[in-house]
Amino acid sequence: MTALEHATEVVDPVPGTGAPHLPEQPDSGPEFVQLLTPEGERVEHPDYAIDVTDEELRSLYRDLALVRRWDVEATALQRQGELGIWASLLGQEAAQVGAGRALAPDDMAFPTYREHGVAWTRGVDPLHVMSLFRGNDMGGWDPVATGVNLYTVVIGAQTLHATGYAMGLQRDGADAAALAFLGDGATSQGEVNEALIWAASLSAPVVFFCQNNQYAISVPIERQSRVPLYQRASGFGFPGVRVDGNDVLAVLAVTRAALARAREGSGPTFIEAFTYRMGAHTTSDDPTRYRMASELEEWKLRDPIARLKAHLARAGIADAAFFDAVDAEGDELAVRIRTGTLEMTDPAGTEIFDHVYAEQTPDLERQRAEFVAYHASFEGEK
């Protein structure tokens, strides 16, 4: 089996009699919001209830399964040389889909480079994301139309953009909030801490959604923080919540509540979604250099998709035909992504000069003309 197959193989804890032994969840207890256990059992939490219809549950499952299928296809395409790089969301589907589905249409998401699942829930066409990673596109999707800002790769910068955007919402008296995504590693960044301070100081309608996937490239969370990340929020003066990031229901409930709180003017919340990056940091990374295979095995037992599947099956909310249909839809999606990606054409070289300033400057106009003339001089040579 390849590493990828290993990582994507869903360990289904339900069928048969004995569910596999589950390693102790390091963070259970009242401080850890969970509504669906790794075995797929619905549980209650004193502060967070969720009212979801069967239809919603099925559609959450569909989102989880489809974003994973997309992600697997993208990783494969990168391996085949069709993408420059890919940052896999494997293992983080529930955190992203749960957070994305909590957004209201007027809210705005500020992703890192990994939030394909959020983009998906907002209706961003996967091919737009693919075109970004393939370098066929100078930008990507329309952030205003989709409510998803463009990806940010300098760690933490987007938390300030989100806070600034939230200040704007506040000024406008808008009934909307900003949702800033960040990783565990990003919490060490000065800019992020400044964002937290500003958000608190101004009581801005922003929610910080931190996916603690346990690693910042090779550096484990222990090197970033000696306290659980959600506890840091109290030092800034606003609530922090730790949620099971592999439980889409808990993530949805917690994020919905935090966004509602922000919209009604009660200020920011910091959410720590406790999860695991099942794949590599990006396709440039080799995680076997810094973590044990057994750790991944342990986390597979907490797989975000398997537990919802188990719940749906056991509660009779979905049957085999439903799961087959989602699988088939996933395969169709993968084909669409693959063909769409392979069909992409390079942008025109002159685009280099077209997006530097709001207006075209005389100097860039001149450089553009020289560029065209220079490249024309090679025509017919090949």
Place this chain on the structure above:
Amino acid sequence: MAVRELTYVKAYTEALHQLMGADDDVFVVGEDVAGYGGVFHMYDGLLAAYGERRMIDTPISETAIVGLGVGAAARGLRPVVDIMFMDFLAVCLDQLVNQAAKMKFMFGGEVRVPMVLTVAAGAGLSAGAQHSQSLEAWLAHTPGLKVAMPSSAHDVKGLMVTAVRDDNPVVMMLNKKLLGAKGAVPEELYEVPFGQAAVLREGTDVTVVALGRMVVEATAAAGTLAAEGISVEVVDPRTVQPLDTATIAESARRTHRVVVVHEAVTFGGLGAEIAAQVTDAAFDHLDAPVLRVGAPFAPVPFSPALENAYLPDRTRIAEACRQITKRS
């Protein structure tokens, strides 16, 4: 002692390995440098050799990384701080430009900052606008800093040795696209002095002054042009602060024509400085104005096709040499 073929990145690792072995005050701090050995494998094996006291993985806090280096250096240690991509300098420039560079001056000479800041610079790997820049002009413009831009495995090692032994803050700009390039590297520790350009190829018709990876491109262009009867002298300044104007001007006086090449944007780049210096020192000997070859005034595009069109290369350099030799 023996001279072997080493890659550019291994030459860097070997320099550090030997320097750390020789001086307990030398240590490395940065993201992913210890356990992982650096995202570019620059530090492979050093954790095993020197332990966690001297190979320190940090949180993602560039300001703290550089600031810690400044403090440690001021106390007499010799930190090598690594911030991965050169672009992330923008996150922590205060510690470098306002603190490290000015500390000696502002303390009336009482404090020295023998710190090396290693960055991975350069484009050509489709890493996008925020992971591909060559920002040497920002740094060379800052009094108090030294800036090395090695173009070969040999120079990486020698410049790194000089950098670590230097009593000033030095930025080592390693070129990402050269990391795997092989070259002859002596086994022992040796210094490549700062401010001493290398004349890599002698010629009589035109001098090409090239920085970093452009040295490789310029050398290739010189080969092509030789077949056309144009004799090119290739000069690699190796450090841009200090800059060896004497060697460049001397070459200009012999060839009478100068082309300056770097992959940073042309506007306000080192090419402008070098052109001005050449004009000052050798104006009467020039048969043509100094030509600059650099990137357009735009960020580095992510698209491989666009990046390819954006970056100066051997074809462009050869074109510039043909143009400048036609002018006289």
